[in-house]
Amino acid sequence: METHQLFKKNETYNGFYAMLLVNRLQMLYFFLIMPNILINPYMIWVLIAVGILSHLNLLLLSKWLLTRLSSNGYNGFVQLFGKKLVRFLSFIGLFFILLKLSVITLGYSEIIQTFMLPATDTNFLVFFILLFCFYVAGKGVEHTIRFVLISFFCTFWIITFFIFFFFPPIAHLSDLYPLIPMEWKVENWKAFFLILSSYSGPEFLVFLGPWLKTNNKTFRYLSYGNALTVVEYVFLFIASLLYFGSDFLSKSQYPIVNMARYFQNPVIERTDMIMLSFELFNLVFAVSLFLLLFYGASKIAFGKMSKPSSGKGLLFSAFLIFIGMVLVNELFWKSWEKQTFLLNLQIIAGSIGYFLVPLVVVLVMRKRGG
Amino acid sequence: MRLHKKRCKRLILLFMTFSLSGCAPFTENNLIEEISPITFLSISKGDKGELKVSTIMPPLSKENKVVMSQEVSLLKEGVQKYNLNFYQEMKSGQMRMLVISDELGKDGIMSIINVLLTDPDISSRIYLVIVKGNFEKYMESQLDKDENFDYSFYRMLKHYEVQNQGELTVVNLHEFKNLLYTPYSDPFLPVFKLEEDGVNYEGTALFKDEKLVKTISSIDDRIFQLINNDHYLAVLPIQEFEVVLGHVRSKIKVDIDSSYSTMTYTVNIDTRIEEYRGEKQLFDPKELENMKKDIETHLEKQTHELLKKMQELKVDPLQLGIQTKRPFSKPMEEKKWSEMYEKMDIKIKYDINIDPLTDANSKRQNL
CATH class of the missing domain: 3.30.300.210 (Nutrient germinant receptor protein C, domain 3)
Structure with a gap:
């Protein structure tokens, strides 16, 4: 039996993979609940505006990816920040990853519990999801990145079904009025940060430098991925406005799933169940990637970089994450008010992470490199 | 990863058996022999201001069908009472119609609509229908003649809904809810009258918010189909x-x-x-x-x-x-x-x- 190196680097992936990575990391849990926070039709413009902002972020990201430092992985970061700071930052990063992991996994399992398995405890669902992810992550970073292809093709087609809502009798143009904001409420700021947080995810590409083949076309591919996400978000949001009307939207807990529930098919009655199951591919991809990042970051944070990576270590971090998630589930997620707190925390953490990580990396790089 | 390949495969196999055979821990038991997926519920006003919920059981198997009704104060309580009184568990995943009596309609049906909306088992495509007359008695009289009359009724509604065939008003839960919750609109539902010869379409019931206020019929209903519905x-x-x-x-x-x-x-x-x-x-x-x-x-x-x-x-x-409503001004x-x-x-x-x-x-x- 060969000894498996989780972080070994045999091949690099081209821009197409970078595009898929950006797109799929942005289409995680939040797009399922987003319409019920955005509510107002004029938020379409905010979605697009923040999408453009996200473009600028990707520009910074691509600058970093183009440098020689990024392809050095850990050593590159050490050169940039110094060993101690890298350890400290990794330690903080662990919480960010755990928070993101908890929100997307628990959110997804709760949807599964609501729509498919009402009697099952979400902790079991989390266990099975993590089991899957452990298997994928166990194949190493290379294979996990490659898994994005499967994840993309298993989930992208789902959105095409929603075209159904753009035709009469459901679609009325007046559902999209007023198109410009007449007043700006406090809740709209929450919606703004939610959008920013939904677009977050690509900042994790900062750490995947060694596995990405970069050239002058990298930014183009990254922005294609981002543009695709913006189109998907705007498309889904308009569809939900047409289906629910902006007055009912805030009352629907899972608007996108409820819309999928409305599809009818003579063969499969519950199309939403099939779609939700396919959505699992995307979740498994993202969670596996985060699992590897979590393991890597914990190795750095606890100063174990000299030791080779092992399956046992990964298993241990998966176990830690499982315990963490069960705790978060019991303490926060199951009660509604605390869940909102956790969501708000992730909204803020996601926004800050996405905004700061590429910016800080590039700024420090400029300062050091001159 | 040092996990032995065989062990890995066994793990996956175990997981597959778990998930494919449906023996994931603590799921609902949906064995078809043990449940009765009801196709419709009829709700009318009970004697003491309670709700009277009736349906036909068992909906699937070839046993003798009976009309069961319960007087309850809450709609879901009715479901629970059925379960206690009947050997099969009642499931609402196949519900296709909700028959509401016109007296209940006049009192307001917001709470019933909300029950349907919050239950993820119930599709928002179920048809809502108002009936005039005692639907429970009608069901009992029909069971001897045509046991599948509920299915025929559903097929009829479905026929006129698809592609908007005109003729009659057909409204599903989603459409009703949207008309109910959006400003500047009031919902409407089809009205059927129970007579000796069967269920006859009478017209359209107009609602003021959640309350039935008027039934329009004959030429008025024709015009309504023409200018609004279909x-x-x-x-x-x-x-x-x-x-x-x-x-x-x-x-x-x-x-x-x-x-x-x-x-x-x-x-x-x-x-x-x-x-x-x-x-x-x-x-x-x-x-x-x-x-x-x-x-x-x-x-x-x-x-x-x-x-x-x-x-x-x-x-x-x-x-x-x-x-x-205008694109660039505040809605009234x-x-x-x-x-x-x-x-x-x-x-x-x-x-x-x-x-x-x-x-x-x-x-x-x-x-």
Whole structure:
């Protein structure tokens, strides 16, 4: 039996993979609940505006990816920040990853519990999801990145079904009025940060430098991925406005799933169940990637970089994450008010992470490199 | 990863068996022999202000079917009582219709609608129907004659819903909810009357918010189908002129003046004459023109009366209020709109285009 190196680097992936990575990391849990926070039709413009902002972020990201430092992985970061700071930052990063992991996994399992398995405890669902992810992550970073292809093709087609809502009798143009904001409420700021947080995810590409083949076309591919996400978000949001009307939207807990529930098919009655199951591919991809990042970051944070990576270590971090998630589930997620707190925390953490990580990396790089 | 390959495979196998065989821990038991997936529920007013919930059990198997009803104060309590009284567990995943009695409709059905909306098992495609008469008694009398009458009823609603076949109002939960919750609109539902010979379509029930306030029938209902629901009618008989218009298609144009005091409601109709028993020479273009004018005035008068009725009741199933929405201005408050709507002068204009196809009774000219 060969000894498996989780972080070994045999091949690099081209821009197409970078595009898929950006797109799929942005289409995680939040797009399922987003319409019920955005509510107002004029938020379409905010979605697009923040999408453009996200473009600028990707520009910074691509600058970093183009440098020689990024392809050095850990050593590159050490050169940039110094060993101690890298350890400290990794330690903080662990919480960010755990928070993101908890929100997307628990959110997804709760949807599964609501729509498919009402009697099952979400902790079991989390266990099975993590089991899957452990298997994928166990194949190493290379294979996990490659898994994005499967994840993309298993989930992208789902959105095409929603075209159904753009035709009469459901679609009325007046559902999209007023198109410009007449007043700006406090809740709209929450919606703004939610959008920013939904677009977050690509900042994790900062750490995947060694596995990405970069050239002058990298930014183009990254922005294609981002543009695709913006189109998907705007498309889904308009569809939900047409289906629910902006007055009912805030009352629907899972608007996108409820819309999928409305599809009818003579063969499969519950199309939403099939779609939700396919959505699992995307979740498994993202969670596996985060699992590897979590393991890597914990190795750095606890100063174990000299030791080779092992399956046992990964298993241990998966176990830690499982315990963490069960705790978060019991303490926060199951009660509604605390869940909102956790969501708000992730909204803020996601926004800050996405905004700061590429910016800080590039700024420090400029300062050091001159 | 040092996990042995075989062990890995076994793990996956274990997981697959778990998930594929449906023995994931603590799932609901949905064995088909042990559940009864009801297809409809009928809700009416009980004796002491409670709800009377009835359905036919068992809905699937070839056993003798019985009508079961329970008097409960909460709708879901009814489901629980069924479970305690019947050997199969009741499931609502296959529910297709909800039959509501008109007395209950008059009291308001918001709470029932909310129960349906919050249950993820219940599809938002289920049909809502108002019935006049005792549906429970009717079910009992029907069971001997035709056990599958509930299915036939469902097929009928489904037939008229798909592609908007005209003829009758069919409303599902999603449409009802949207009309109920959006400002400037009031919901409506089909009304069926129970008679000796079966369930007969009577017309459309208009709701003021959640309460049934008026049932429109015959010509009013025909016009309602034409101007709102389907914009299509297979046949439109007009007895006054001894004529039947067939394949009537309509297009509506609504104009509101800037002060919101007058509304011009234009109905463009494309149709052909299917039957005529009068004395007019419809081959003569002039006569046809006269006929057209007569029909236009008649329909204008009828529609005007219908809209007047709606204004008096302050109901707006036609969603006329959304005409005031503009892309670049703040939407009007609902209260303000309803005040304006009441006083609004509505002008109806019909523009009919007729192709004469048959005139069996007319004498042919130039023969």
